[in-house]
Amino acid sequence: MVPLSWYLILAAALFSIGLFGVLSRKNAIAILLGIELMMNAVNINLVAFWRYANPTLMAGQVFTIIVFAVAAAEVAVGLALVISIYRRHNTVVAEDLNLMKW
Amino acid sequence: MTPQQIIFLLTAFVAVFSAVNVVSTRNMVHAALWLIATLFGAAVLFALLEASFIAVVQVVVYIGAIAIMFIFAVMLTRRDIREGGPQHNPGWWSAAVISVLVFASLVVVLSNWSGFNTVSAPPVPEDSLVLLGKALVSPDAFVLPFEVASVLLLSALVGAVYVAIGNKK
Numbered sequence: 272m273v274p275l276s277w278y279l280i281l282a283a284a285l286f287s288i289g290l291f292g293v294l295s296r297k298n299a300i301a302i303l304l305g306i307e308l309m310m311n312a313v314n315i316n317l318v319a320f321w322r323y324a325n326p327t328l329m330a331g332q333v334f335t336i337i338v339f340a341v342a343a344a345e346v347a348v349g350l351a352l353v354i355s356i357y358r359r360h361n362t363v364v365a366e367d368l369n370l371m372k373w
Numbered sequence: 374m375t376p377q378q379i380i381f382l383l384t385a386f387v388a389v390f391s392a393v394n395v396v397s398t399r400n401m402v403h404a405a406l407w408l409i410a411t412l413f414g415a416a417v418l419f420a421l422l423e424a425s426f427i428a429v430v431q432v433v434v435y436i437g438a439i440a441i442m443f444i445f446a447v448m449l450t451r452r453d454i455r456e457g458g459p460q461h462n463p464g465w466w467s468a469a470v471i472s473v474l475v476f477a478s479l480v481v482v483l484s485n486w487s488g489f490n491t492v493s494a495p496p497v498p499e500d501s502l503v504l505l506g507k508a509l510v511s512p513d514a515f516v517l518p519f520e521v522a523s524v525l526l527l528s529a530l531v532g533a534v535y536v537a538i539g540n541k542k
Binding site for chain 1: 375377378381385388389392393395396401404405408411412415418419421422423424426427430431434435438439442443445446447449450459460461462464465467468469471472473475476479480483484488489490491492493494495496497498501504505508509514515518519522523525526528529530532533534536537539
């Protein structure tokens with residue numbers, strides 16, 4: 272069987288790559304792609320803990336499904352915002368959007 | 374090495390390679406396609422963990438809905454993506470340092486945890502899908518988070534339509 276540590280290290284690596292994407296990318300859609308990577312890493316962790324701790328308790332899988340729902344909601348609102356901003360300001364570069372910067 | 378470990382290593386390599394491409398490639402359409410490869414890798418891992426329902430939902434919801442929505446959004450905002458210009462902020466190296474530090478500290482914290490080297494796992498019950506369905510709707514389990522998630526999805530749907538439709542006069 273695959274050791275639990277392999278899953279945890281893989282999830283940590285995916286999370287860090289997603290974090291790098293969120294912090295370094297200019298394009299707002301690319302930032303959302305990075306957030307998706309991070310949520311995916313969390314899902315892998317949740318399912319791995321469910322499998323290795325106690326598979327008769329379904330908490331890990333239930334929380335994975337809730338993370339799916341949250342990810343879908345976040346992407347829907349995020350992309351709607353990006354498209355709306357693109358229509359008004361003709362840009363998707365995150366640092367150009369300083370309308371509310373004081 | 375068992376076959377499962379070989380499958381895990383191959384999948385992990387593909388997933389990490391495509392994740393690196395998601396955050397580094399210039400072309401946003403390619404980035405979205407690489408994200409699909411990473412999500413497929415995660416679906417394989419879910420199948421390897423014997424979470425069959427999660428593996429199917431991963432393909433249907435993440436790849437079938439979320440990734441396609443990303444591709445739509447990239448194409449709708451295409452004019453703005455300057456293929457020639459830099460795609461990363463000037464301080465991207467500090468972002469890389471922070472990410473490496475987060476990864477290192479996560480691994481250190483996890484390796485100090487007693488359950489880190491768990492190799493064997495209890496068998497999955499035959500009717501794990503039935504258990505999952507019951508856990509989602511039973512009042513003494515997760516019915517409240519489940520309902521809150523559905524309200525969240527509904528409000529996100531209404532909000533997304535309101536924001537994206539703009540104010541047409």
